[in-house]
Amino acid sequence: MSTATQPDLFAKVQASKERLDAHVREMVEWHFNPETGCPFWLNWAQEAGWDPRKEVTSYADLDKFGNFQDDELRGGPVRRWVPKGLAHRPVYVFETGGSTGVPKSRVQMDDFRIDYENFSETLPDEHFPKGADWLMLGPSGPRRLRLAVEHLAQHRGGIAFSVDLDPRWVIKLIKRGQIQEAELYKQHCIDQALTILRAHEVKCMFTTPKLLEALCEKINLEKAGIKGVFCGGTEMTPQFHRFAVEELLGPNIYFAPTYGNTLMGLATHKAPEPEDNWAIIYYPPVPRAVLEVVDFDDATKIVGYGETGRVRLTTLTKETFIPRFLERDECEREAPCDQYPWDGVRNVRPFSRFQKSVVEGVY
Amino acid sequence: MLHLPILRYGKPYRSVDTATAVHYRTRQPFVEASQANAGLIRRDLARQHEAAAILQGFTTRELIAMAGKASGYFLNDTLPLGDSAQSPQEFVEAVSATTGLPWVMVRRNMAKIAGVLASMETVLMGLTRLPNLDMLDSGVGDIDGRALSFFPRGDSMGVILPSNSPGVHSLWAPAIALKTPLILKPGSSELWTPYRIIQAYVKAGVPAEVFGYYPTSHAGGGEILRGTGRGMLFGDVAAAKAWSGDPRIEIHGPGYSKIILADDGAAGWEKYLDLMVDSVSNNSGRSCVNCSSIWTTGDGRALAEALAERLARIKPTAEDDPNAAVAPLANPDVAKRISAMVDSELDGGAEDLCAKVRGSGRVAEWDGCTYLLPSVIHVPSKEHSLANREFGYPHVSVVQVEPHDLPECLGPTLVCTALTNDKRLHQRLLANPHIGRLNLGPISTMKISWDQPHEGNLFDHLYSRRAFQAVPELVG
Numbered sequence A: 001m002s003t004a005t006q007p008d009l010f011a012k013v014q015a016s017k018e019r020l021d022a023h024v025r026e027m028v029e030w031h032f033n034p035e036t037g038c039p040f041w042l043n044w045a046q047e048a049g050w051d052p053r054k055e056v057t058s059y060a061d062l063d064k065f066g067n068f069q070d071d072e073l074r075g076g077p078v079r080r081w082v083p084k085g086l087a088h089r090p091v092y093v094f095e096t097g098g099s100t101g102v103p104k105s106r107v108q109m110d111d112f113r114i115d116y117e118n119f120s121e122t123l124p125d126e127h128f129p130k131g132a133d134w135l136m137l138g139p140s141g142p143r144r145l146r147l148a149v150e151h152l153a154q155h156r157g158g159i160a161f162s163v164d165l166d167p168r169w170v171i172k173l174i175k176r177g178q179i180q181e182a183e184l185y186k187q188h189c190i191d192q193a194l195t196i197l198r199a200h201e202v203k204c205m206f207t208t209p210k211l212l213e214a215l216c217e218k219i220n221l222e223k224a225g226i227k228g229v230f231c232g233g234t235e236m237t238p239q240f241h242r243f244a245v246e247e248l249l250g251p252n253i254y255f256a257p258t259y260g261n262t263l264m265g266l267a268t269h270k271a272p273e274p275e276d277n278w279a280i281i282y283y284p285p286v287p288r289a290v291l292e293v294v295d296f297d298d299a300t301k302i303v304g305y306g307e308t309g310r311v312r313l314t315t316l317t318k319e320t321f322i323p324r325f326l327e328r329d330e331c332e333r334e335a336p337c338d339q340y341p342w343d344g345v346r347n348v349r350p351f352s353r354f355q356k357s358v359v360e361g362v363y
Numbered sequence B: 001m002l003h004l005p006i007l008r009y010g011k012p013y014r015s016v017d018t019a020t021a022v023h024y025r026t027r028q029p030f031v032e033a034s035q036a037n038a039g040l041i042r043r044d045l046a047r048q049h050e051a052a053a054i055l056q057g058f059t060t061r062e063l064i065a066m067a068g069k070a071s072g073y074f075l076n077d078t079l080p081l082g083d084s085a086q087s088p089q090e091f092v093e094a095v096s097a098t099t100g101l102p103w104v105m106v107r108r109n110m111a112k113i114a115g116v117l118a119s120m121e122t123v124l125m126g127l128t129r130l131p132n133l134d135m136l137d138s139g140v141g142d143i144d145g146r147a148l149s150f151f152p153r154g155d156s157m158g159v160i161l162p163s164n165s166p167g168v169h170s171l172w173a174p175a176i177a178l179k180t181p182l183i184l185k186p187g188s189s190e191l192w193t194p195y196r197i198i199q200a201y202v203k204a205g206v207p208a209e210v211f212g213y214y215p216t217s218h219a220g221g222g223e224i225l226r227g228t229g230r231g232m233l234f235g236d237v238a239a240a241k242a243w244s245g246d247p248r249i250e251i252h253g254p255g256y257s258k259i260i261l262a263d264d265g266a267a268g269w270e271k272y273l274d275l276m277v278d279s280v281s282n283n284s285g286r287s288c289v290n291c292s293s294i295w296t297t298g299d300g301r302a303l304a305e306a307l308a309e310r311l312a313r314i315k316p317t318a319e320d321d322p323n324a325a326v327a328p329l330a331n332p333d334v335a336k337r338i339s340a341m342v343d344s345e346l347d348g349g350a351e352d353l354c355a356k357v358r359g360s361g362r363v364a365e366w367d368g369c370t371y372l373l374p375s376v377i378h379v380p381s382k383e384h385s386l387a388n389r390e391f392g393y394p395h396v397s398v399v400q401v402e403p404h405d406l407p408e409c410l411g412p413t414l415v416c417t418a419l420t421n422d423k424r425l426h427q428r429l430l431a432n433p434h435i436g437r438l439n440l441g442p443i444s445t446m447k448i449s450w451d452q453p454h455e456g457n458l459f460d461h462l463y464s465r466r467a468f469q470a471v472p473e474l475v476g
Helices: A005-029 A037-046 A060-065 A113-118 A144-153 A166-176 A179-199 A211-214 A238-251 B038-045 B048-056 B060-076 B089-098 B103-118 B120-128 B166-175 B192-203 B218-227 B235-241 B269-285 B300-311 B332-344 B353-358 B424-431 B458-462
Strands: A092-095 A103-107 A135-136 A160-162 A200-208 A228-230 A252-259 A265-269 A279-281 A287-295 A307-316 A320-335 A344-352 B002-004 B007-008 B011-013 B017-022 B027-035 B079-081 B084-087 B140-143 B146-152 B157-160 B182-186 B211-213 B232-235 B251-252 B256-263 B291-296 B362-364 B369-372 B375-379 B395-400 B413-419 B434-440 B463-466
Touching: A005 A307, A005 A320, A037 B103, A037 B463, A092 A144, A103 B084, A113 A265, A135 A144, A135 A179, A144 A160, A144 A200, A144 B084, A160 B395, A166 A179, A179 A200, A179 A211, A179 B218, A200 A211, A211 A238, A211 B038, A211 B048, A228 A238, A228 B369, A238 A252, A238 B038, A238 B157, A287 A320, A287 A344, A344 B235, B007 B038, B027 B232, B027 B458, B038 B332, B048 B120, B060 B103, B060 B120, B060 B192, B060 B424, B084 B089, B084 B269, B089 B103, B089 B211, B103 B120, B103 B192, B103 B269, B120 B166, B120 B458, B157 B166, B157 B218, B166 B182, B166 B232, B166 B458, B182 B218, B192 B211, B218 B232, B251 B256, B256 B269, B269 B291, B269 B300, B269 B395, B269 B413, B291 B300, B300 B353, B300 B375, B300 B395, B332 B362, B353 B375, B413 B424
Parallel strands: A135 A160, A135 A200, A200 A228, A228 A252, B002 B027, B157 B182, B157 B232, B182 B211, B232 B251, B256 B291, B256 B413, B291 B395, B375 B395, B413 B434
Antiparallel strands: A092 A103, A252 A265, A265 A279, A279 A344, A287 A307, A307 A320, A320 A344, B007 B011, B007 B211, B017 B027, B079 B084, B140 B146, B146 B463, B362 B369
């Protein structure tokens, strides 16, 4: 693991912190200004009895909000989340996976485009060629991912082909114990992907770990012309990382694992090094989103580097302000590195203490 | 720490994901096993037909001979174990360390497995009832002039193994002689025995490429069962229920094995006490062939009191004690949960007579370990919730019933030992579809005869018969 002890890295980390603090001040000013903020946060500030614009001057000050309760994002009216300063813009609403109860919603205007344009900068052009067409083998419907990947392809000059895939149906099948039906549905999705790959010249793709496995059981992706695979949506273990690189894809296809969700955007992976032993290390898109690893029993306490804790997300964009949101994931805290001079997360996996098991389907 | 790799058609593979099994006493990690991800298993299963083709290249006689050699190697030789090697005594100590079984019980199970390997011809004759095992090579033959043909139902058999006791491995071990490759998911704390059986077979000449050994998650186990042509599952009630509708899978859940005493047997129960004690407590009550309930038309209370007096003598001893009769549980919390479950149902007149004789509860701490000491539950009626239960330690319920209740009141029963000379009851037992193995007379529920199908017929599971006709010049 790299550490923040080298002088140049230390300076970068400090600069990053200062940039983050400045960004926090800008975002708090936007979201709590009666002219630009959204009804939810303006009402919140009124009831809380303190003015964040006066009392929040740094990222650390966001602790004053306490942990954000995700139930606030469930149900309507979703317009309570639309900042007045952006009310003139066309609004999208995206939902989370829906694997547990009423899905959480996030309204957006441009965030999904901005996030994926930033992510695009991390993709190597030789494996994700500019102008190449994409296959989006992932969830359709009210998912941000669907439009985001299409925008990624367009941003890089390509066209995205996509499939019909309803992950909620798969989750229902699995919960009912209809495993065979779920397998058939997965095959239905793979069949759509195979048709696209055979009919069009596709060089890049997004897919989920399970769908990548299923697709590679049917086709040699290198022979099919694929040069780069961007993978995400569900948990990836180090062993899956190794298996994907060594056996599913081979040495000539670039594998880009990512960690993301509708609320955060996209955390990119650090290029793997032998000493990582296939650990997947992600860094969030600071300052637009920050990931921290907090103590299981005290969510205000950040754990030490290399220690395990729960993932805590803070989203800081003009469209969305979500401070201190406890994710359904756990991981190890990763030190800043030269490329990403801020905290990262290692080996993200479902939160082990949850009593209610989460069903993850094909998506 | 010792590491056990995945075996991908015999080839060791060290996974990035690992799981550790702890020593039952120290609770410290004892062995680490590579964990197979589900996709890796599915990818390997796409090649199972290649493994099947390899075994088809041997004659049954050759495979039987190799099984005979493997028996000796399993019992007596130092065999590969990961990057190191393991002597027979080290094997005994390792199984004991992660399962809690005393050495003497591990050795008994070891002898059972070696026995089935050594007796492979007898086993196959018992399973197939063929007069000539060469028919297994040609797939065709005749019995008394009647044509016979059969074919394998799948390219391999996937087996989801338990952690409670190594004896169950004797059930799948004959698959190799039946030319069926094995895809094994070992129990999380009994990683040792399947690995050693594979190594013994390989040393005896069976190609390593016909064995898959995949320590994996519950989901990985599901991939094995879904992806292999035939399957075998050892598990609890919930696991068994999940696969109960799949005819490809032979399920080994709780056995609910029983002893019934009627008429003269019920009147003379005292002379069967040794048999009852053995059936209940052998192998520390961990086997599905252990007797978990006794049904008598005589004085149930008197029988239960006498049995309680005998079983209450069982005490924890050192793991190397040759007379050890009860095993500690590898996880102390499990012992407490099971005991609490039994206690919660001790109402409506049910009583643990063993605890009464001992003067103490069934959870015992000894030498840093947690034990479940025997329990003999006298239940007031056949409808009581504890009348027909199985808990994986020396536990037996004694139920007094009316003669006309038998055998319909028994329900699913893996092994039934009937102690009675009542011929009409014999007939009713023989006609009962819920009894897996019927012992008429004083035979322990634990006793297995290798020339009989046991806990399902492996040959019928792996092969199917077909109609067959041919002109004479086309069959040799």
